[in-house]
Amino acid sequence: MMRKVSLIVLSAAAGAALTLFVTQPRSMTMGSSARAATSDTYRQLNLFGDVFERVRTDYVEKPDDSKLVESAISGMLTGLDPHSSYMDAKSFRDMQVQTRGEFGGLGIEVTMEDGLVKVVSPIDDTPASKAGILANDIITNLDDEAVQGLTLNQAVDKMRGPIGTKIRLKIIRKGQDNPIDVTLVRDNIRVRSVRSRIESDDVAYIRITTFNEQTTEGLKKSISDLQSQLGDKLKGYIIDLRNNPGGLLEEAVTVSDAFLDRGEIVSTRGRNAEETQRRSAHPGDLTKGKPVIVLTNGGSASASEIVAGALQDHKRATLIGTRSFGKGSVQTIIPLGSGNGALRLTTARYYTPSGRSIQAKGIVPDIEVLQDVPDELKSRTDTKGEASLRGHLRNGTDEKTGSQSYVPPDTKNDKALKMADDLLHGVKINASSPSPSNKAAIEKPANKAAN
Known part of the structure; x- marks a missing residue:
């Protein structure tokens, strides 16, 4: 019998954490009521197929098929309760990073202020703290790309990366007339929970x-x-x-x-x-x-x-x-x-x-x-x-x-x-x-x- 491996999460937040959980699928003999329910389910799936095809052929602009399917799955899950949802590949990877509590990065807690990334605090014994990055430093550029216009998540994604790789930061610091250029080497960062x-x-x-x-x-x-x-x-x-x-x-x-x-x-x-x-x-x-x-x-x-x-x-x-x-x-x-x-x-x-x-x-x-x-x-x-x-x-x-x-x-x-x-x-x-x-x-x- 094949084993279904799943992962269990327990959190009020959407991107929380997970642990291994193994269950055995149940076998059953299908009775008349079960067959009737199955037949009704297939009729509903046929309805979904009809709607999907009509949207693909008649919508005012050509839709992305994969986005249509993802939206349908999301709607099905969010209709169950506030905590069931669909995660695309990136969201799933981000959740796994959050679950592990460690990643390749620089070791800075950041927030967004006036469209720029502001350092809340460098984490002890990380590339950021060793390089002298301070709380309230403003990061304006990442590898020569302006931070202005990026979301906080996009900026964080750019700062994270494989351990041992380099990234250049341009920093504005209160009391300093000129921007500070710093090159950091990403290391394994552990989130302090x-x-x-x-x-x-x-x-x-x-x-x-x-x-x-x-x-x-x-x-x-x-x-x-x-x-x-x-x-x-x-x-x-x-x-x-x-x-x-x-x-x-x-x-x-x-x-x-x-x-x-x-x-x-x-x-x-x-x-x-x-x-x-x-x-x-x-x-x-x-x-x-x-x-x-x-x-x-x-x-x-x-x-x-x-x-x-x-x-x-x-x-x-x-x-x-x-x-x-x-x-x-x-x-x-x-x-x-x-x-x-x-x-x-x-x-x-x-x-x-x-x-x-x-x-x-x-x-x-x-x-x-x-x-x-x-x-x-x-x-x-x-x-x-x-x-x-x-x-x-x-x-x-x-x-x-x-x-x-x-x-x-x-x-x-x-x-x-x-x-x-x-x-x-x-x-x-x-x-x-x-x-x-x-x-x-x-x-x-x-x-x-x-x-």
């Missing part, structure tokens, strides 16, 4: 921005480094999942496993009962039982919600912030052959260890903390959530829309972060808190607490 620091001298803060193939490795390194730096004075961990759109299912499982000794992490359930899969933790809590607080908000979606839900259900962490996005479905990436792109198809719902489906509902934090949003941003800081998406998978009558997603750029104004820090230091007490001064906290989470 995990960043960490010491908070308040004795708290380990770890921010996870996405779930790609580098995430668990980055998390383990951060935990190890912070433990070495803090030693016995380590109070606990703050895991920041705010505005993390998701990514790899496998990485969500292994990140959750890092904080758990045992028990189910997540189950995925497809259309047929035999497709149900359960993932469980392995012995060994890398944080050695230290208190854990997870920060969530309206931008925490999918894989982020798996981690938050698993740690909340096992009472291993206290969740602080606002309700998560509510994206509780799994997408499988199905390659369509060489040069034909791939399907991104919703194939299952996922459930937290207690059996909760967060689809269109989200995960409610143990302690809700609302940020003070500047007046000019108040209309743009809430995410509408999964339940607001047209054609989303339904989940009962108590679906939720709208949740705050603003994170203050200055940590001094971050009320959720301050609440987490206060709880770990015992400055504030809450039934959900894993504070050393409140050991009952891990046993019984509260529904909500005022800030």
